[in-house]
Amino acid sequence: MTLAKELLEKRSAKFSSRPTVPYSLCFDPEQIYWVSVSGQTNFIARKLTAGIMAGVRLGETELLQQFEALICANRLLEDRGRNWFREINRTSASLVLSAAFGLHCPTGDEPELKEVVDCVAEMVSLHTPSASIINALPFLETLIPRWIPTPWRTRAAAFRRREDALYDRLVERAVNGEAAGMNTWAAAFASEDKPEGDQRKLMNIFTSAAYETTASSLQSFVLACVLHPVCAQRAQAELDNVVGPDRLPTFKDRAALPYVEALVRETLRWRPAIRLGVPHRSTADDVLQYEGKEYFIPSGSIVFPLNWAIEHDSTKYEAEDTFNPGRFIDEDSGQLKPGYETSAFGFGRRACPGAPFAERSLWINIATLLWTFDIRRSDEVDPRTGKKWEYGAADGWYSGAITNAPLEFPAVFEPRSARHAEVVREEWDGSEKDLNVLLPQEGRARR
Numbered sequence: 001m002t003l004a005k006e007l008l009e010k011r012s013a014k015f016s017s018r019p020t021v022p023y024s025l026c027f028d029p030e031q032i033y034w035v036s037v038s039g040q041t042n043f044i045a046r047k048l049t050a051g052i053m054a055g056v057r058l059g060e061t062e063l064l065q066q067f068e069a070l071i072c073a074n075r076l077l078e079d080r081g082r083n084w085f086r087e088i089n090r091t092s093a094s095l096v097l098s099a100a101f102g103l104h105c106p107t108g109d110e111p112e113l114k115e116v117v118d119c120v121a122e123m124v125s126l127h128t129p130s131a132s133i134i135n136a137l138p139f140l141e142t143l144i145p146r147w148i149p150t151p152w153r154t155r156a157a158a159f160r161r162r163e164d165a166l167y168d169r170l171v172e173r174a175v176n177g178e179a180a181g182m183n184t185w186a187a188a189f190a191s192e193d194k195p196e197g198d199q200r201k202l203m204n205i206f207t208s209a210a211y212e213t214t215a216s217s218l219q220s221f222v223l224a225c226v227l228h229p230v231c232a233q234r235a236q237a238e239l240d241n242v243v244g245p246d247r248l249p250t251f252k253d254r255a256a257l258p259y260v261e262a263l264v265r266e267t268l269r270w271r272p273a274i275r276l277g278v279p280h281r282s283t284a285d286d287v288l289q290y291e292g293k294e295y296f297i298p299s300g301s302i303v304f305p306l307n308w309a310i311e312h313d314s315t316k317y318e319a320e321d322t323f324n325p326g327r328f329i330d331e332d333s334g335q336l337k338p339g340y341e342t343s344a345f346g347f348g349r350r351a352c353p354g355a356p357f358a359e360r361s362l363w364i365n366i367a368t369l370l371w372t373f374d375i376r377r378s379d380e381v382d383p384r385t386g387k388k389w390e391y392g393a394a395d396g397w398y399s400g401a402i403t404n405a406p407l408e409f410p411a412v413f414e415p416r417s418a419r420h421a422e423v424v425r426e427e428w429d430g431s432e433k434d435l436n437v438l439l440p441q442e443g444r445a446r447r
């Protein structure tokens, strides 16, 4: 952690660029993916996002986030969690699509949601080094005349048309269509009443950055509940004490629930969503002193802040691979220990700008699921082995992709009592479902 902060925060002027693949010039010629680029585009996008997140910090999206957590709990009640994995994916996508474009996705079958997910998958695939020969032989791109439709150009152009069409539609609905009355992020980006002018094209990257990371963190939380029911029970005892049996938790309860907070922190630590971190690239030579030695870091070096190693540092975390939220609690006072720091959202000038929204999404979903359900192992038979499902959290149980999600596994979501189930249904029946009310325009006026 010290080393990562030294380079990526203290020396952020030199360590805040990104490596990218040569092929990106074909599928992102205008460099709208501000996660991958540096300079003015990134600066503008981060400034606009900081404005949006200031609203998130003020609570502008809390009603929406509570609403999405309520739907998730209600839908899990209906099938006792049979489709829980898919439901978490749906919730995570709906959270960002609602806030960004005013597009609520209550079923998971919405065509736009499917198109977003497909485009994210293709975008990730295009970024892999093996996606095109151009990554190995970049000179081909200049050598072969532009009018020749090479396979890599055809794929890149088809993707650009498809993704642009999708986001044009989504932004249009947020600015002039169905969601025009809402306080959406797209409206903030597209507004011309700001020095940066209309920056709607920078909206393409939001969903991909937001959706898989949130989903995989929640899926790791479910795995932790299955493997470590004692931790879930301690959180439930706290929820029973503070919230009681007659209503769901809300953000107003957050400060009074230190163990639930610790459980969210431990989920991010135990299985960080981006296990290897997102690489930074240096833009000037530098020298680092570390443990009595001197290291020369040439300009253009790729620096991975390895979240996994940082969060599993055995000198800082005892039994580092054990899920134990109690490590964040001062057992004498029962309160959170001071000085919390995490690498889960990255570092310095490239640190996750969506973190305020992300950690609120995690908190409300985790608090709601713990309040409502006992989440436990399923007795299902694993079709691959013909034996009872085995559970684990080692590498083999994870996807190993950039966003490292657990592989799908069955879990039972048992309502904690008939009363708990009834409260969820009652709150769902009585809840405000109109996004115009959940995302009121007054928030937009503040920006």
Ligand code: HEM
Pocket (backbone or CB within 6 Å): 034, 035, 036, 042, 046, 096, 205, 206, 209, 210, 211, 213, 214, 217, 273, 274, 277, 278, 279, 280, 305, 343, 344, 345, 346, 347, 348, 349, 350, 351, 352, 353, 354, 355, 357, 358, 359, 362
């Ligand atoms: C649990 C959920 C999330 C996790 C764990 C996460 C983690 C990260 C990490 C590790 C980075 C790279 C930081 C670095 O390079 O130092 C990042 C970047 C980014 N995240 Fe997140 N993120 C999450 C959710 C979100 C959400 C909800 C949004 C949007 C609302 C978002 C938007 C972004 C963007 C746009 C970047 C690129 C920033 C840049 O390159 O300048 N993320 N995130």
